[in-house]
Amino acid sequence: MDKSALLELDNQLCFALYACSREVTKLYRPFLDELGITYTQYVTLLALWEKDEVAVKELGRRLYLDSGTLTPLLKKLEGLKLLRRERDPQDERSVIVRLTPEGRALKERAAEIPERVFCQTSLTPEGIESLRDQLRKLTVEAHTQSCDAGL
Amino acid sequence: MDKSALLELDNQLCFALYACSREVTKLYRPFLDELGITYTQYVTLLALWEKDEVAVKELGRRLYLDSGTLTPLLKKLEGLKLLRRERDPQDERSVIVRLTPEGRALKERAAEIPERVFCQTSLTPEGIESLRDQLRKLTVEAHTQSCDAGL
DNA sequence: ACCACATAAATTGCATGCAATTAAATTGCA
DNA sequence: TGCAATTTAATTGCATGCAATTTATGTGGT
Numbered sequence: 159m160d161k162s163a164l165l166e167l168d169n170q171l172c173f174a175l176y177a178c179s180r181e182v183t184k185l186y187r188p189f190l191d192e193l194g195i196t197y198t199q200y201v202t203l204l205a206l207w208e209k210d211e212v213a214v215k216e217l218g219r220r221l222y223l224d225s226g227t228l229t230p231l232l233k234k235l236e237g238l239k240l241l242r243r244e245r246d247p248q249d250e251r252s253v254i255v256r257l258t259p260e261g262r263a264l265k266e267r268a269a270e271i272p273e274r275v276f277c278q279t280s281l282t283p284e285g286i287e288s289l290r291d292q293l294r295k296l297t298v299e300a301h302t303q304s305c306d307a308g309l
Numbered sequence: 310m311d312k313s314a315l316l317e318l319d320n321q322l323c324f325a326l327y328a329c330s331r332e333v334t335k336l337y338r339p340f341l342d343e344l345g346i347t348y349t350q351y352v353t354l355l356a357l358w359e360k361d362e363v364a365v366k367e368l369g370r371r372l373y374l375d376s377g378t379l380t381p382l383l384k385k386l387e388g389l390k391l392l393r394r395e396r397d398p399q400d401e402r403s404v405i406v407r408l409t410p411e412g413r414a415l416k417e418r419a420a421e422i423p424e425r426v427f428c429q430t431s432l433t434p435e436g437i438e439s440l441r442d443q444l445r446k447l448t449v450e451a452h453t454q455s456c457d458a459g460l
Numbered sequence: 461a462c463c464a465c466a467t468a469a470a471t472t473g474c475a476t477g478c479a480a481t482t483a484a485a486t487t488g489c490a
Numbered sequence: 491t492g493c494a495a496t497t498t499a500a501t502t503g504c505a506t507g508c509a510a511t512t513t514a515t516g517t518g519g520t
Contacts, residue, residue: 164423165416167355167371171437172333172426174444176352177373179330180477181451182323187479188458198506201327204318215468220318222328225469227507234505251468251515265316272315275323278454279447286322289447292440293325296430300332303429307339331507338509349476366498376499378477385475402485402498462520471512480502487496 175293185278189271193264199235200268202228206241206257207265213252214243222301240264326444336429340422344415350386351419353379357392357408358416364403365394373452391415 163169183197190200205220206212212220214228221228232255235241240261246252276286314320334348341351356371357363363371365379372379383406386392391412397403427437 165355165420166359167352168445169441170352170355170423171432171441171444172337172348172423173352173355174441174448175326175330175333176348178444178448178451179326180373181448181455182326184455184478185451186323196505197323197327201318201321201324204316204321204324208317213468222331223506224508226471226509227505229470231506249468249516253469269316272321272323279450281322281447285443289440289443290320290322290325292436293322293329294319296432296440297325297329297332299430300329300336304332304335335508347475364498374476375478377479377501378475380500382476396499400486400498404499464517464519466517467515469513469515472510474508476507477505479504482501483499485496485498488494490492490494 182275185275186271189274193267194238195235195240195264198223198227198231202231202235203240203257203261203264203268206255206261207268210257210262211254213246213254215252217255222297235261333426336426337422340425344418345389346386346391346415349374349378349382353382353386354391354412354415354419357406357412361413362405362407364397364405366403368406373448386412 167173186197186200190197193200195203201221202217205217214225214232218224218228223231232241232243236243239258241258242256243253244256246254281289318324337348337351341348344351346354352372353368356368365376365383369375369379374382383392383394387394390409392409393407394404395407397405432440
């Protein structure tokens with residue numbers, strides 16, 4: 159690549175990621191508004207629908223979020239009666255998150271959201287899978303680098 | 310795909326994007342700390358290094374950001390003496406953003422950041438280009454959809 | 461048992477993002 | 491010309507993200 163092009167906005171993978179993530183998230187908003195939740199609350203529920211009764215710590219590992227983000231978010235979802243937060247009797251440092259019946263029930267109403275969102279794009283199922291797998295790989299690499307740097 | 314897998318977190322392209330964007334952004338932090346700027350300030354400067362003397366509106370189009378985000382961000386950069394904000398005499402509704410000499414000079418110090426970041430990954434230049442182009446296409450599609458929906 | 465160290469959440473402070481509203485300026489058209 | 495509709499920034503309010511610190515709890519070694 160031309161040296162002078164190295165700093166061009168449209169050549170940056172980081173900016174492509176940053177912009178794409180925000181624009182795709184916006185596609186979810188109309189659907190999530192119907193459920194009365196935000197995008198971050200949605201991915202948190204995705205994680206919990208898959209594996210319930212997890213510590214905040216583990217949820218954070220799964221979502222790449224720390225307690226500074228999760229604590230207020232989980233309190234919000236608790237206020238919506240979608241989950242409960244309780245200290246782990248086995249280890250009082252941990253807080254265990256458990257879906258309520260309402261929280262579990264919301265999964266049915268969310269079931270069709272992914273399809274409805276990606277119908278709006280020209281992506282094929284194969285295209286989605288391929289892109290998703292490339293991103294997952296890069297995410298793990300980037301995360302490993304960040305952690306290594308911190309030592 | 311299995312029906313029950315439709316809501317699995319690791320099958321979501323949206324989550325792959327969301328997580329990847331944040332993790333890759335974190336790789337920039339150590340480098341940007343040296344320059345005393347944040348990631349959003351960095352991409353704003355990338356846009357301005359490429360095309361200076363633009364209205365806030367156009368900068369927003371370029372970055373997919375609105376004045377609610379840009380106004381405080383540009384005021385911060387103005388406080389750092391990297392740019393100036395002035396009303397357009399031709400159209401007093403617009404605010405024109407202009408880099409200061411210091412703002413322009415910062416480009417030199419930023420020149421090697423993209424390489425240094427992606428050295429930390431296993432991505433090849435071709436892999437970066439390919440991924441970036443897929444994301445750009447999706448970004449434009451998603452943005453178009455959002456705008457259409459708003460009408 | 462004691463204590464240094466480690467671990468998990470919560471808290472604090474700051475910087476986004478973005479919807480919604482407001483204020484000022486411009487435009488278009490009757 | 492006059493004025494309604496439009497356009498651009500700025501403002502407001504709320505929800506993240508995340509670094510850094512604090513608080514509470516657990517662990518390991520002596």
